[in-house]
Structure formats: C-alpha cells, structure tokens
Amino acid sequence: MPDSTENERTLSRFVVGIDLGTTNCAVAFVDTEDESGTVCTFEVPQLVAAGEVEARETLPSFHYQPATGEFAAGALRLPWGDENSSYIMGAFARDHGETVPGRQIGSAKSWLCHSGVDRTSPLLPWHGADDVDMLSPIDVSSRILAHIRAAWNHRFAEHPLEQQDVAITLPASFDEVARELTVKAAAQAQLPRIVLLEEPQAAFYAWIYRHRNDWQNHVQPGQKILVCDVGGGTSDFTLIRVRPGSAGKVRFHRVAVGDHLILGGDNLDLALAHHVEGKLTAGGKKLSPRQWGVLVRTCRRAKEALLGANPPETFVINLPGGGSKLIGGGLQTEVSEADVRRILLDGFLPAVELDAQPSRRSSGFQEFGLPYAPDPAITRYLAAFLSAHRHDARPEEDDPVDHDPARPDIVVFNGGLFESTTLRERMLDQLSQWFSPAAGSDWQPLVLKNDRLDLAVAYGAAYYGMVRRGVGEKIAAGLPRTYYVGAESAENDETTAVCLLPAGIEDEQGVDLTDRTFHLRIREPVEFPIFVSSTRLTDQPGDAVPFDREQMSALPPIRTVLKSRSSDANILPVHLHARLTTIGTMDMWCSEVDGPRTWKLQFDVRAATHTDREAHTGGGESAGFVDEQTIATCRALIQETFTDAGDPKSLVKRLAAAAGMSRHEWPPSLLREMWECLMEVEAGRKLSMTHEARWLNLLGYSLRPGFGMAVDDWRVAQTWRQLQGKLIHANPTCQAEFWILWRRIGGGLAAGQHWTLAAPLLSAVRNRPKSSKKKGKPSGGAGIVEVLRLLGSLELLSLDVKKELGTVLLKIISNEGAIAIREAAAWALGRAAARVPLHGPLNGVLAPTIVEAWIDKLLKTRDPDPVLGFTLMQLTRKTGDRYRDVSDETRQRVVDWLEDHDAPSHFVTLVREGGELGADEQGIVFGESLPAGLRLG
DSSP: OOOOOOOOOOOOOOOEEEEEESSSSEEEEEEETSSTOOOEEOHHHHHHTTOOHHHHHHHHOOOOEETEEOOOOTTTTTTTOOOOOOOOOOOOHHHHTTGGGGOOOOOOOHHHTTTTTTTTSSSTTOOOOOOOBOOHHHHHHHHHHHHHHHHHHOOOOTTTTSSSSSEEEOTOOOOHHHHHHHHHHHHHOOOOOOOEEHHHHHHHHHHHHTTTTTTTTTOOTTTTTEEEOSSSSSSEEEEEEEEEEEGGGGEEEEEOOOOOOOSHHHHHHHHHHHHHHHHHTTTOHHHHHHHHHHHHHHHHHHHHHHHHHOOEEEEEEEEOTTTTOOOSSSSSEHHHHHHHHHIIIHHHHHHOOOOOOOSSSSOOOOOOOOOOOSOOOHHHHHHHHHHHHHHHHHOTOOOOTTTOOOOOOOEEESSSSGGGGHHHHHHHHHHHHHHHHHTTTOOOOEEEEEOOOHHHHHHHHHHHHHHHTTTSSOEOOSSSEEEEEEEEEESSOOOEEEEOEEEEEOOOOOOEEEEEEEEEEEEEEEEEEEESSSSSOOOTTTTEEEEEETTOOOEEEEEEEHHHHHHHHEEEEEEEEEOOOOTTTEEEEEEETSOOEEEEEOOOOOHHSSSSSEEEOSTGGGGOOOHHHHHHHHHHHHHHHHHHTTTTTHHHHHHHHHHOOGGGOOOOHHHHHHHHHHHTTTTGGGGGGHHHHHHHHHHHHHHTTTTTTTTTTHHHHHHHHHHEEEEEOOHHHHHHHHHHHHHHHGGGOOHHHHHHHHHHHHHHHHHHSSSSSTTTTSSHHHHHHHHHHHHHHHTTTTTTHHHHHHHHHHHHHOOOOOOHHHHHHHHHHHHHTSSSSSSSSSGGGOOOOHHHHHHHHHHHHOOOOTHHHHHHHHOOOOOOOOOOOOOEEEEEEEHHHHHTTTTTTTHHHHHHHHOOOOHHHHHHHHTTTTTOOOOOO
C-alpha cells in the first residue's frame, strides 16, 4: 500500500507496532506528542504477551467449570462491551486450550501462508470439535486485529486505532500472496492505514531503539549482521549490511532474505511428542487425536523447562485417559534432560558443514495440517542461506580481503526459540565451527542482545513508525529477491525468464524495460508467468536467462484478457514497466511501443488463495505442441461438423487420423485448441441430439482436468458461463454427457459451483425411485451412473454434504441392484471419502471416525464389486497424518481383505505404507486417462 501522505500523518498521534505472534501477540506504541519518543507496551485484555507473569494476574476470573466445560455467565465479558464474547484470546486461551485442543486455534500466520488449503474457507481449528464455529485463516487474523482495535479504542477513545499509523509485522519470507492476505485481514478488521514490516527488520530496529544513544559504537562499515529469527511457527534469516554514511555515521542495508520456512518451536514440540508417544504406547500404536493434542502442548512446557535455566533432570508428563476411561485411565511417563538435548538439539540444530543442503524428503510432521519444512535441521537451512549469499553477493569496496562473504560479523537472535540459552549457544557454536578456522580459533560473532524477545518485534515496529516520520535510523530494505516475467523464446519453445525487478530495488521504485521489446496478444486470454529467486541476486532488469527450477520459484501468474476498442492487429509490440509496492508485491504495465495504449496488470492472488494448486509451471505444455497445419486441419473438421451438419459420430476418428495419433495421445496444447474451436461453433449443437452429445463429450474431453495449462481457469469460467443449466436436447444421452463434462473439468471449478451442480442431483438421488421417467431426474442406466460419478468427484463440497452423500452411496452399494450402479457408487465413495484428495484442499477430507464406520459396512458387503478394492484403498491409504489416517486395526483388516480378493499389490502397499499413485491408478481415480504431461495428487 502507498505510504500515508504528510497531511494524513499529522492526524495520527500514535505510531503503533503489532506483532501477531504464533503463541502471543504484542502491541507497542509511541505517543508522538511525547518528545522523548519512548516506546511503550500496550497490554490488551485477554491478549497478553507470553512471559508477562504479572500481567496474567490482571486477567479476569473466568469461572470455568471443568465438569461441564462451560464458563459462568459474564465470565468472558470485555471492558468495552456488554455482550459476552464467544471466544477468548492470548495467554488464557493458550493455556486453557491444552485441556480442550479441539477448540483451540493456533499458528494463525502459518495458516495464512498455507497454499495447501482454501485460506478463505472456515477450516480452523484444524480437526476441531463438531460444535465449534469454524473460522478461515483470514478471519482468525482479522478477529485478532479487531480485538486489538476495540481494546485500543476503549483506552484511547479520542484517537481510534484506525486513524493511527500502524505497522503490522510478518515473516520476511512471506510471499506476495500472504502479504496481500494480511492486508485483507487488516481491512476486514477496519484498519485501512497499515504498513507491513518484516519481523527480522523489526527485531533489529528494536536493538537500535534500545541502543539509540550508543549503537554507533557497536557496528562499523563492512560488517554483516545476521538476524536469526526462529519463532513458534517460522524460521527467517536476514542479512543486513553496514555501509558508510554521511558525517561519519553508518547506514544499514538489508541485502538478503531466506526462503519461507514453516519450521520453528512447534516442530520441536512435535518431535518431542513423537518420542514420548512411543514410550506411552506399545507396538507403534498412536494416541487418539485428543490425547495427542494434549501431549504436544505438554511437551512444549517440557521443552521450555528442560532447555531453560537450571533445568530439572526429568519432567513428568501426564495425559488424560482415552475413550470412556477419563478417570483412572490416564497415562504417565517422564522425559529426561538428556533425551531432550539429544532429540531437539541434534535433530533441529545439528552440527553440519557449511556446504550442507536441506533434505527435500518430507519430515512427516503433518499432525497440524501445515506444510512444514521437509528437513527439520535449522542449521542446514542457515548453511544453505549463507552459502548462497557467498556465491551471489556483490563485491563491496569496504570488504576485507580475507573476509569470507558468507561470514556474519554480528548476530541478532529473535523469536521464542532463542529464549533458551542452550539453543542460542548451540547456534553460536555452529557459526564458530563454520568460520573460526579462517577467522581465528577463538572467533565468534558479536551478539547484539534484545532484553525481551517476546516484545522486540512489536517494539521495533513502533520505532519503525517513527523512522517513517523521519525520526531515527532507517534500514534501507531493498527487495531481497529478484522477480522475472516468463516469455516464449524466439528460437525454441523453452521459457525464458526476463529480469523484471532486480534485488535491492526500493519500495515504490519503478523499472522501465525500454531496451527490450515484447510481442503481446490482445483480445484473447493470456498468461504472464512470474518467477522469483532469492539466490540469483545479481541479475539486472532486462537480463534474459533460462528458467531454472532449482533457483527460481513460480508465483501465481498474471492471467487476463487485454481488451481494446481499436480493430487493429491482435499482436502488438510493447515495453514492460514494473514497480515494487510498499507491501512487497509488484505491479506491471504493458505499454504500446508506437501508440498511447497501456495495460496495468496485477498478481492473480486467487490462484494461490482459493486452491491447493501450485502456480502454473508449464506441466501441460511440457507434453509438446503440434504443428499449425495439423491444428488448422483439426479446426476445419470441427467447424465442418458443427456448421454444415457433418457426421458427429465419426468426428473423433477423423480428428485422430488428422493428428496422426490416437485421442489418448493428444497433448493438452492440441486439446485446448479444440476447446477453443468448439466454443466458437457452440451454436452447432442445436443441429441434433447427436451433435449436442458429441459437442459436450469433446468439449469436456479437451478441457480435462480443468487445470494444467495456461489460462485454464479462464477457459473453465467461459465453459460454465456458456453451459450452466442450458441443455438444448434434454434426452438421456445429452444429460449423461452433460454430467460427464462437469466431472472431467471439476478440478477447475470453485466450491460454489460444485454445490450448484450437486444440490439438485443429491435431491434426485436421495429420493430416487426404482424407475423414474420424470424430466431432469436421473433414473437408471448411464444417467444415474454418471450422476453418481459426478457427485463423488466434487471434492469441494462441504463435509456435511459429503457425509450425507456417503450414506446414500452406501445404501446403493448394499443394494443388490444393477451392477453398474453399484460400481459407480463404490467409485464415487472412494473419491468422496479419500484420505488423499485428487485436487481438493486437505480441509475437505472426512474424519477417520466417519470413514471407519463406512469401511465396516463395505467389508461386510456380499458379492463385492470389482471396484470395491479401489474404494477401500482410497478410504484407508496411509498418509502419516493421524487426523486423516484410519486406525491401524482398520488398515490391517482392509489389507487382509485386499489380499484375499486378489487386489493389485500396489493397492496393498498404499494402504500399508503409503506412497504415490501410479499413472494407471491416477487414471482410475480421475475416471479416465489424463492428458499427456499432467499428474494429479
């Protein structure tokens, strides 16, 4: 967002810093009318910084009744409202949540940047209790900010928070999508005037503030400062360069930021909990989700005690009993200091070489549903970060000749992890091991200390508010990454990455690529691939380099149709212009070379906000392209069929002959060309029932699975707009093809569209008579089969709808009716209740307890259909996530059933051990073969 103007700033009496931490929230402010510029802490009722023991005593009496699990009337009333709140926040919520884990929400920031779920969907608390009102990650962040605003406005009624300068901190590695969502959450909380500040910078600003009278004595030009920020949920590494300034002073310039890592104190808690779980159970069994939730939070306390000052030799862990044995059925064990040091220090801060690289293999920590970093070794990620800077850092005039460019001279620790002296010392020992051989045997970096790690980020953010007003020392925080736009190479079909914004560029600074001309298509959908690299830091605007998946990551692409009233050519020469915004995102313009027209483009944040799909990286295109003559021949065949009443029955055979390959070999690029031509001749489906059936069949086939090629989301939207409820010939064949089409492209539809399709079909299936000829209702034969398959493939349906659908499908499977209908119902149940969705988000997976009851009935089915093995595999496929996996006993029963019924051996492997689906198995799950080059979950 643009900075506030000077006139707006004069209206603001306060500058406020807000740290939305994982387990605590801290708020600090500066009263600009106080000439001292002192930073103060603002304590919000119920929202208290962790570690402030005295503040906990000021919390109201909650009058909690453990026997009923309820609070007394008025217990949660807040000072600024008459109504009782339905939720609590902060220290009490964290501590009380240990006893009711199904009602607690944590790690809000990590969820906000989680691309594996729909971040606008009410999915938190993850695997929460049935009677809990679920919230989306955006809503959670917004609710915390709204709570802060209400508390502030209660205390400073004449100076509402929405009228002050507010800086909200976030991990330095937050990508563009997470930044945009943070801004959206603030807007929802009625905080329109915010800036975003990266947490490592805020931590360093806090140090500058603490040493505002003597900080010049601690640093000198040429030094590099490593900010090592490891909190409860994320790890961030930032390098700040000390450069000479004017009048003998120095200035600070951030030069590098690490990749986003969901790796922090939560992971240590999980690792210790896994160890303790093995001591509490026998034979590799797992605790119930309820017990596991309590154990993880108890292990957090054990970690803090055993890695803190004056640790005890052991820490006793007590867990409540499971099931009905809540009294007298508890579990108890103890964990020693030696165990904790071995598991946590050696596992998360191991001694590694400086050239070590993180493992890409998953760590298996999936219990909270978050995409944790695959390697738990924080030191390995730090080594990779420093080594990358060694290779890509620009030479500086004040660099000492013998100074390793990877070596930091100064370290600032931040985050809850480094509250532990043991963990701080382990990290310093690792840095010494890497660099002391060259720097001297007793070398260690200088440590710049902040007194309160839990408050440092908020303090620094408040101080930053003063810096923005011209008071204090500013960190020149140029862009820590390099941005590229993807362009097709003139020599071949490979994607070339053209540097658009170089590392080091400042906020609101623009770049004009007038030395390079691009050819832009208008009046048709286009996609601009956007790439980012945190390792290639020396590329300059206009540099063209091959796209490198190891060094570059794909962001949500810019997708649009560029329109123009002129009737000139559809391909224009343009120059590109780009600008970095203050929240760290990018705007881009395409300007006509010899004309006045300019189109402004912005990131399509939807692509990473509403789905679990990665940004488009050209998987479909990798299957290749056919020549223009072949495309022209295929288009002519389609046009002839649907404009001149050609023969639709033989169309596919004629297209295969023209393409020189069977339809199963058609690459996505050719299929999308066919889709475009079919949309152009859409009126031709009116010619006859046979024409419409063929048109529907080929349209869905050419657009399957609804994503995978550039601008597929636009194609799916066009298809929906053209076809929604608009069958011309409502005969059974056309109706069946209509439902097949939506099943094929369902992966590209939104949740609301899934429900629009499902609602009338669910009603019809639920009340399906044995024989029905009513218009629009599925009866027997192909109609009901395709309806069932469509319903099963709609993975974005709500969990309640899926439960109802599963009940209906089970009744059909248990009915000794037509085999085809039973097989379709079994296939649909396998999709609707799968442990691993094909394209839907993880918050759409049904609870194991529900699925296990269905499995019991399936295993008792008489005369099982051949597809039942597939269904049982889908329902019991091992994921390693206790919140998705069925019990070991149920899994073993299914393994025995599969082996007894000669199911494919890989089905057994997937159930017993987990793993990836093979190409043939993906075809079974999808319902038919996938286009070449495309894979699903």
